[in-house]
Amino acid sequence: MSRGFVKEDDQEKIPIVPPRAFLPEGEINYVTQAGMDELLAERESLVLERESLNIADEYEKWVAQKFINAKIFLLDNRIDSAVVINLEDQPQNEIRFGATVTLKIEETNKIKTFQIVGVDEADVSKGKISFLSPLATVLTNKKVGDKAVLKRDNKDILFEVLKIEYI
Secondary structure (H helix, E strand, C coil): CCHHHCCHHHCCCCCCCCCCCCCCCCCCEEECHHHHHHHHHHHHHHHHHHHCCCCCCHHHHHHHHHHHHHHHHHHHHHHHHEEECCHHHCCCCCCCCCCEEEEEECCCCEEEEEEEECCCCCEHHHCEEECCCHHHHHHCCCCCCCEEEECCCCCCEEEEEEEEECC
């Protein structure tokens, strides 16, 4: 029978799972140990959520399980591709993946601190930026005292590296 003659209520609900943070094809999925721990904790949380679903309607329960399974599938792919970077192995005097960097914004003299982390760990509100972000890209390989220019459409932003830590 043509799908045109099927009632809308009879069609399967296919849950739309939001994608994980963007990681370009072929890019290595670097994570800190803290980031890997967060991914594993997220997986455990999803498994517990799936096991504790308390939905009486079997179809609705099936839909909810499919949604959680899809999230776990995407998460497992991210975990399987993760390369944990040991921060102690990074050159302590240069900005690399995992560095916590204190910067001075030249124009305003404001001081900002960021940690360069994996795409799933990135959260600007927590001071964590992705290693793929434009700021992390211009900071990579810089040392204390070096300046970095972040090119913007309307004007460039000049940063001075004040401190580099791997914590």
